[in-house]
Amino acid sequence: xxxxxxxxxxxxxxxxxxxxFDGCFIHDYDGEAYFKFILxxxxxxxxxxxxxxxxxxxxxxxxxxEDPETKSAVRIFMxxxxxxxxxxSIYNKTCCRENGYSLARLxxxxxxxSAYVANNNSDQYCLALTVCLEHLTAVASExxxxxxxLDICTPSVAEFWKWHALEEIDHRSVAYDLYMTTYKDKAxxxxxxxxxxxxxxxxxxxxxxxxxxxxxxxxxxLKVWLRESDFMVGQQGVIPYFxxxxxxxxxxxxxxxxxxxxxxLASL
Numbered sequence: 001x002x003x004x005x006x007x008x009x010x011x012x013x014x015x016x017x018x019x020x021f022d023g024c025f026i027h028d029y030d031g032e033a034y035f036k037f038i039l040x041x042x043x044x045x046x047x048x049x050x051x052x053x054x055x056x057x058x059x060x061x062x063x064x065x066e067d068p069e070t071k072s073a074v075r076i077f078m079x080x081x082x083x084x085x086x087x088x089s090i091y092n093k094t095c096c097r098e099n100g101y102s103l104a105r106l107x108x109x110x111x112x113x114s115a116y117v118a119n120n121n122s123d124q125y126c127l128a129l130t131v132c133l134e135h136l137t138a139v140a141s142e143x144x145x146x147x148x149x150l151d152i153c154t155p156s157v158a159e160f161w162k163w164h165a166l167e168e169i170d171h172r173s174v175a176y177d178l179y180m181t182t183y184k185d186k187a188x189x190x191x192x193x194x195x196x197x198x199x200x201x202x203x204x205x206x207x208x209x210x211x212x213x214x215x216x217x218x219x220x221x222l223k224v225w226l227r228e229s230d231f232m233v234g235q236q237g238v239i240p241y242f243x244x245x246x247x248x249x250x251x252x253x254x255x256x257x258x259x260x261x262x263x264x265l266a267s268l
Contacts, residue, residue, distance in 0.1 A: 017087060019160045021090060023098070024098075025041070025157075033152050036149070037152050038215075040152075042204050045107060045110065050110065050133060051081040053114045053117070053118060053130065054130045055078045056126075057123075058074050058077060058127070058178060061123070061127065074174060088164075092106075101211060105210060106210055109206065127182070128179060128192045130179075131175045132189065133196065134172065134175045134176070135256065136200065136242075136246070138168055138169060138259065139246065140242075141164070143241060144161055144162065145169075172259070176255070176256050186252075205226060
């Protein structure tokens with residue numbers, strides 16, 4: 001089920017659940033291909049705990065929503081995130097099994113952080129954090145659909161990421177609209193965003209280092225690639241691209257609906 005007819009039309013061109021990941025993570029990558037491989041897989045490791053956190057944050061406000069359209073959008077958001085979590089859990093288990101990683105070790109920082117934040121912060125903070133992380137996810141989704149960043153993935157894994165990206169773009173405004181309707185405090189959102197994106201980047205880097213260590217790869221080489229490679233920091237690199245779009249979040253008239261041009265989907 002989709003909120004946007006434009007997204008639904010494009011989604012029909014891609015694979016949809018169920019997904020089969022068996023054999024998709026057996027590889028002989030080295031150099032940049034290897035680093036790109038563990039980057040996309042580290043991102044997946046973060047998602048099941050994050051998606052549960054998102055669902056719980058919105059669920060707290062569900063009973064107080066009076067507008068039927070808003071309530072329906074929140075329910076669709078939660079349904080989509082639950083399905084994402086299910087398949088990323090399968091993805092992560094398969095990736096770890098086929099590469100000899102400890103899934104428990106990789107997931108532990110994300111699980112601990114999600115539980116700590118949920119148990120030690122206000123409902124407003126949890127929803128604000130969800131809004132910020134949903135924006136980062138929408139930025140990543142736009143990048144995956146418009147850049148050749150999935151070239152190291154098997155076709156089935158690439159299709160999976162495209163499917164997930166489309167659904168993130170589909171519900172990109174739900175958490176933001178609920179937050180602004182409930183709290184009407186954009187300044188607080190900006191404050192949370194300034195804290196979260198660097199913290200999330202550090203978590204991803206730590207996960208990549210754990211994977212590289214397990215694979216017997218050089219930690220120094222990974223650090224150099226993350227900070228000096230054209231793919232990461234070049235003019236068309238990941239970090240400049242993300243920073244440009246993250247900066248838009250702080251604009252006074254920002255809204256997720258204006259962040260992504262749905263006409264781009266027609267070219268996919």
